Amino acid sequence: MKKIINNPSDFVPEVMEGILLAYKDRVKVLDKDKRILMKSTKTKKGKVGIVTAGGSGHLPVFLGYVGDGMLDGCAVGNVFASPSAQKMTDMIIAANNGAGVLCLYGNYGGDTMNFAMAVENAEFENVKTMEVLVKDDVASRPKEEAAMRRGVAGMVYAFKVAGAAADEMLSLEEVAKVTQEALDHIRTIGIALSPCIVPEAGKATFSIKEDEMEFGMGIHGEPGIEVCTMKKADEIADSILAELLLDMPLKKGDEVSVMVNGLGATPLEEQFIVYRRLHMKLAEMGVTIFIPHIGEFATSMEMAGLSVTIFKLNDQFKKYLRVTASTPFYTNYNK
Amino acid sequence: MKKIINNPSDFVPEVMEGILLAYKDRVKVLDKDKRILMKSTKTKKGKVGIVTAGGSGHLPVFLGYVGDGMLDGCAVGNVFASPSAQKMTDMIIAANNGAGVLCLYGNYGGDTMNFAMAVENAEFENVKTMEVLVKDDVASRPKEEAAMRRGVAGMVYAFKVAGAAADEMLSLEEVAKVTQEALDHIRTIGIALSPCIVPEAGKATFSIKEDEMEFGMGIHGEPGIEVCTMKKADEIADSILAELLLDMPLKKGDEVSVMVNGLGATPLEEQFIVYRRLHMKLAEMGVTIFIPHIGEFATSMEMAGLSVTIFKLNDQFKKYLRVTASTPFYTNYNK
Numbered sequence: 001m002k003k004i005i006n007n008p009s010d011f012v013p014e015v016m017e018g019i020l021l022a023y024k025d026r027v028k029v030l031d032k033d034k035r036i037l038m039k040s041t042k043t044k045k046g047k048v049g050i051v052t053a054g055g056s057g058h059l060p061v062f063l064g065y066v067g068d069g070m071l072d073g074c075a076v077g078n079v080f081a082s083p084s085a086q087k088m089t090d091m092i093i094a095a096n097n098g099a100g101v102l103c104l105y106g107n108y109g110g111d112t113m114n115f116a117m118a119v120e121n122a123e124f125e126n127v128k129t130m131e132v133l134v135k136d137d138v139a140s141r142p143k144e145e146a147a148m149r150r151g152v153a154g155m156v157y158a159f160k161v162a163g164a165a166a167d168e169m170l171s172l173e174e175v176a177k178v179t180q181e182a183l184d185h186i187r188t189i190g191i192a193l194s195p196c197i198v199p200e201a202g203k204a205t206f207s208i209k210e211d212e213m214e215f216g217m218g219i220h221g222e223p224g225i226e227v228c229t230m231k232k233a234d235e236i237a238d239s240i241l242a243e244l245l246l247d248m249p250l251k252k253g254d255e256v257s258v259m260v261n262g263l264g265a266t267p268l269e270e271q272f273i274v275y276r277r278l279h280m281k282l283a284e285m286g287v288t289i290f291i292p293h294i295g296e297f298a299t300s301m302e303m304a305g306l307s308v309t310i311f312k313l314n315d316q317f318k319k320y321l322r323v324t325a326s327t328p329f330y331t332n333y334n335k
Numbered sequence: 336m337k338k339i340i341n342n343p344s345d346f347v348p349e350v351m352e353g354i355l356l357a358y359k360d361r362v363k364v365l366d367k368d369k370r371i372l373m374k375s376t377k378t379k380k381g382k383v384g385i386v387t388a389g390g391s392g393h394l395p396v397f398l399g400y401v402g403d404g405m406l407d408g409c410a411v412g413n414v415f416a417s418p419s420a421q422k423m424t425d426m427i428i429a430a431n432n433g434a435g436v437l438c439l440y441g442n443y444g445g446d447t448m449n450f451a452m453a454v455e456n457a458e459f460e461n462v463k464t465m466e467v468l469v470k471d472d473v474a475s476r477p478k479e480e481a482a483m484r485r486g487v488a489g490m491v492y493a494f495k496v497a498g499a500a501a502d503e504m505l506s507l508e509e510v511a512k513v514t515q516e517a518l519d520h521i522r523t524i525g526i527a528l529s530p531c532i533v534p535e536a537g538k539a540t541f542s543i544k545e546d547e548m549e550f551g552m553g554i555h556g557e558p559g560i561e562v563c564t565m566k567k568a569d570e571i572a573d574s575i576l577a578e579l580l581l582d583m584p585l586k587k588g589d590e591v592s593v594m595v596n597g598l599g600a601t602p603l604e605e606q607f608i609v610y611r612r613l614h615m616k617l618a619e620m621g622v623t624i625f626i627p628h629i630g631e632f633a634t635s636m637e638m639a640g641l642s643v644t645i646f647k648l649n650d651q652f653k654k655y656l657r658v659t660a661s662t663p664f665y666t667n668y669n670k
Contacts (some may be wrong), residue, residue, distance in 0.1 A: 002528045002529070002545070002546075002548065002565050002639065003605060004528070004568045004571060004601060004605040004606075004608065004609060004641065005567070005568050005605060005608060006567045006568050006569050006608065011604070011608070014568075014607075014608045014611055015604045015607045015608060015611075017611045018606075018607030018608055018609075018610045018611035018614070018629075019607050021610065021611055021614040021615075021624075022607070022610055022614070022627045022629055056604070057602075057604065059602070059603040059604055059607075060603065193337045193339070194337070196602075210337070211337075213337065230337050232340070232341045233339045233340050233341050233349075234341050236339060264600065264602055265599065265600035265637055265639070266339060266637070267392075267394070267599055267634065267636040267637050268394040268395070268631070268634070269346070269350045269391070269392065269394055269636060270338060270339040270340060271339075271353075272349075272350045272353030272354050272357070272394075273339065273340060273341065273346070273349045273350060273353055274339060274353075275353045275356065275357055276349055276350075276352045276353035276356055279353070279356040279357070280356075289356075292357045294353075294357055296603070296631075299602065299603070301602040301604060302600055302601070302602050302639070304337065304600070304637070306339065331666045331667070332666070
């Protein structure tokens with residue numbers, strides 16, 4: 001696998017510079033070393049701030065969702081590594097418009113530890129905060145240990161809900177509550193067909209045989225549920241759906257949004273083949289799909305594979321998905 | 336390389352079904368075998384129709400740009416193969432709102448031959464047509480033979496310009512003229528790092544050594560200008576820019592749009608590293624960038640590599656890039 005990079009140690013700084021040059025009309029950085037990305041468009045006074053943080057290598061996650069209708073800020077770490085508590089602190093303080101800040105992020109050791117410190121620091125500066133953790137990856141732990149699951153692509157739906165709720169000028173407690181409610185109805189599972197290469201390591205994160213796939217692998221190459229021989233698209237879709245339904249049953253009349261998320265190297269064509277099967281299977285059950293999301297939302301650089309997220313909707317969530325958001329990597333303009 | 340597919344012969348039909356299920360509120364098919372995709376949203380009476388056609392395997396190209404502000408229709412072929420003249424004919428007739436139809440497509444043998452027949456058939460049905468061919472790939476032929484060049488990612492800019500011009504209710508002749516003028520100011524070149532696999536063939540389209548890249552390769556694996564050892568991102572960006580500027584010189588004060596287009600497997604991060612260098616080099620020349628496009632616009636399934644397109648702008652083209660378009664794969668909502 002070849003990478004179009006310069007010095008591996010310049011990978012993250014150069015990605016950040018590229019993004020800033022491309023979208024300087026919409027985002028800005030707070031710090032000299034360009035690790036705190038903030039929305040630069042107008043924000044309503046008194047709107048709850050929504051922030052996240054995480055390692056690099058997952059574009060559009062995390063920073064791609066900073067912008068109107070979603071996140072106010074994102075602290076950016078090295079590849080697959082958490083940013084520092086100090087960067088998170090500075091971001092939280094900057095994202096406060098007087099109504100407090102929701103810290104909404106994936107459940108990973110480094111991020112939770114650093115956010116815990118950052119939240120303390122921010123409270124010391126009189127910024128009110130609340131935390132909601134994304135734990136949507138059903139493959140990362142069994143249902144009995146759901147509180148310890150990792151966060152993956154489902155966080156994009158959580159960003160959308162939180163951003164829309166904040167734009168409605170709900171209070172910090174209300175935004176946190178509705179975001180947690182959304183996450184209680186979001187489940188994800190992924191499959192990996194090939195590894196990715198962390199630039200500074202220069203070698204594949206794991207190996208997988210030419211005729212095999214890994215069911216349930218995490219976006220940093222965390223082990224999944226099962227390594228099995230490569231299956232056909234419909235079988236993959238059926239296995240994924242079965243696993244998701246086991247964790248969150250659906251019944252006739254339910255409405256869901258479905259996200260088919262390419263992990264990096266998997267062509268859009270293949271994502272639509274999987275979406276087709278999911279749509280048909282859900283339709284057979286009497287479940288309808290509202291605003292499907294198909295494409296790359298949370299990647300692992302050049303990893304081949306995809307994840308599927310199901311978000312079980314109610315009228316409030318539907319309204320929040322529909323309302324316009326416009327960030328450099330997510331625009332859902334609907335007439 | 337592994338593919339998430341079912342039977343290879345079902346690849347295109349299943350992709351089409353997936354796309355129709357996902358976007359049935361915005362697109363529809365004219366035919367039972369689902370090879371003519373048409374916009375299903377409201378179209379102004381008397382607007383010039385804009386259509387294209389081409390082989391599958393390049394999503395979002397071609398059909399992804401059917402929608403408000405861009406294309407009215409797209410005829411879809413098998414992987415890397417032209418659709419039939421009959422499908423094109425039916426599409427042209429359906430896209431006519433009384434003001435004629437612009438056929439805007441890449442310069443490939445099968446497509447030009449079939450469009451020639453389709454245009455004749457349509458004229459026979461009293462539908463006025465004009466043709467504009469996309470020939471932006473500077474690597475495909477030297478400058479003296481520019482009229483024989485292939486069309487690649489630059490066609491997305493041409494779709495945007497033609498769609499915006501048609502929405503302004505310009506005549507067929509005027510839409511064709513401004514689209515050709517835009518194409519006269521659009522140049523693309525690509526590099527490939529790895530091949531792709533055509534589902535029915537089941538093997539790589541070409542081979543390339545682990546330490547090599549191919550400069551100027553086409554999106555179907557057509558030979559490029561040079562096979563060379565893998566270079567750093569900045570060197571790649573500089574070589575690409577030099578080649579593009581040789582073909583279309585730029586001077587201080589010029590404004591351009593730049594598209595960095597991932598061919599399939601290349602991570603977004605790497606595309607931003609290349610964009611960063613292009614932006615810096617153009618800024619040094621006094622050239623400014625307007626609405627950059629970074630992401631996957633015209634792919635070759637799981638091919639690794641990218642292409643860079645430069646579109647030299649005037650005030651009219653800037654207006655046409657800025658105006659809103661909303662298709663399943665392209666939304667440029669700007670407040």
